[in-house]
Amino acid sequence: MSDQNEFDTRLAAHFEREHRQVPADAFVAATMGMVRAGRRRRVVMQAGLRGAAIVAVVAASPWLIAGVERLNAALDSSLTWATGQHGAWVLGGLAVLVVLATRVRSR
Amino acid sequence: MESRLAVADLHKAADTLVIALACAGDDSAFAEVLRRRQGRVRKFMYHLCRQTALGDDLAQQVFLTAWRSLGRLRSAAAFDGWLKKIMVNVWLQEVRRGKVVTVSDVELADLAPHHDHTAARMDLDAALSTLPPDMRLCVVLAYNEGMSHPEIVALAGLPLGTVKSHIARGAARLREILAGYGERS
Numbered sequence: 001m002s003d004q005n006e007f008d009t010r011l012a013a014h015f016e017r018e019h020r021q022v023p024a025d026a027f028v029a030a031t032m033g034m035v036r037a038g039r040r041r042r043v044v045m046q047a048g049l050r051g052a053a054i055v056a057v058v059a060a061s062p063w064l065i066a067g068v069e070r071l072n073a074a075l076d077s078s079l080t081w082a083t084g085q086h087g088a089w090v091l092g093g094l095a096v097l098v099v100l101a102t103r104v105r106s107r
Numbered sequence: 108m109e110s111r112l113a114v115a116d117l118h119k120a121a122d123t124l125v126i127a128l129a130c131a132g133d134d135s136a137f138a139e140v141l142r143r144r145q146g147r148v149r150k151f152m153y154h155l156c157r158q159t160a161l162g163d164d165l166a167q168q169v170f171l172t173a174w175r176s177l178g179r180l181r182s183a184a185a186f187d188g189w190l191k192k193i194m195v196n197v198w199l200q201e202v203r204r205g206k207v208v209t210v211s212d213v214e215l216a217d218l219a220p221h222h223d224h225t226a227a228r229m230d231l232d233a234a235l236s237t238l239p240p241d242m243r244l245c246v247v248l249a250y251n252e253g254m255s256h257p258e259i260v261a262l263a264g265l266p267l268g269t270v271k272s273h274i275a276r277g278a279a280r281l282r283e284i285l286a287g288y289g290e291r292s
Contacts, residue, residue, distance in 0.1 A: 007282050008250075014231045015154065015251040022163060027149065028142050031167050035137065035174050 114139075126183035137177070140186075141170055148194060154247045155198050157236045168197050191252070195244065195262050202240040234284040238277050241265065245273035246281070 057064070081087045117125060117139045125143075128136035148169050153162035172193050180189055235243055244263055248254045254262070259270045 008278070011231075011250050011278065011281060012253070015247075022159070024142060024145055027145050027163060027166070028138055031141055031145075031170050032134070032138050034167060034171055035134065038171065038174070039134075 122186075123183040126180075126186045130177045130180055130183065132177075137174060144190065145170075148190070151194055151247065151251060152198070154232065154235060154251055155240075155243055156201070157232045165197055165201060169193050172197065192262060195248075198240075198244060199263075230285060231281070234281050237284065238280060241269075242273040242277045245270050246277035249274050250278075 082091060114135060117128075117135060120139075122143070125136050125139050129140050145166065149162055149166040152165040152169070153159060156162050156165065169190070173190060180186060235246065238246060241263075245259055245265070248259045248262065249256075256267060256270050256274070259265070259274075260267050263270065265273070
């Protein structure tokens with residue numbers, strides 16, 4: 001057991017010994033160079049993505065406008081139906097159902 | 108982002124302050140963190156891969172990953188544990204890529220034994236390189252980082268029994284090899 005402990009201590013001491021490396025300053029400078037390059041890449045990529053998004057919106061604008069017009073027409077017709085006699089009855093019925101359901105749930 | 112502290116002040120500042128500044132996007136503070144932690148990270152990576160250049164490449168990957176995800180670090184006090192997790196992940200990725208070399212006993216016998224301190228370290232590194240990557244990781248975490256078995260389990264994602272057996276068998280193997288060197292010297 002003491003042999004094992006002695007070996008463990010010796011092994012830990014082996015690991016403790018100073019490790020010969022490229023000087024810290026050179027390593028820090030090289031790594032910070034990579035960090036700065038990474039930051040530049042990120043900025044360029046974000047600008048590129050923003051530009052691509054603008055171009056996509058401009059290119060798709062004819063379809064977007066047509067889509068908005070169709071949506072507008074659909075909203076118009078549904079509003080006309082809702083303010084009519086049939087629509088008013090259906091909406092009124094739905095409102096009563098919602099009130100009843102809320103009361104049942106709160107009991 | 109420009110630094111809120113002069114470089115001279117950063118050198119003297121407490122770890123938690125420098126780390127907090129680095130988390131806020133201060134590059135000079137991150138460079139200071141890098142300067143303070145580089146020795147430990149590079150030594151750890153070198154013990155695992157036994158090549159100075161590859162060890163430094165892996166250490167750079169560790170710091171780049173840390174820089175990219177600094178915003179996710181919850182508190183400056185948790186930095187060292189978090190960095191250790193990145194170190195282990197970078198090593199495991201390298202193992203998965205199949206770039207890790209395990210030296211056979213025959214190749215190890217060809218490595219000439221030396222008798223000074225530098226040589227003793229080389230012997231240890233050569234002996235470490237004969238261990239399978241997972242076992243090597245457990246031994247380095249236990250002896251180089253001084254971590255307990257449960258800490259290694261949490262970091263390496265291996266079952267407790269496997270970690271215990273890796274450390275016991277790895278240490279026995281190193282003992283055997285290093286004793287062999289001792290007899291030859």
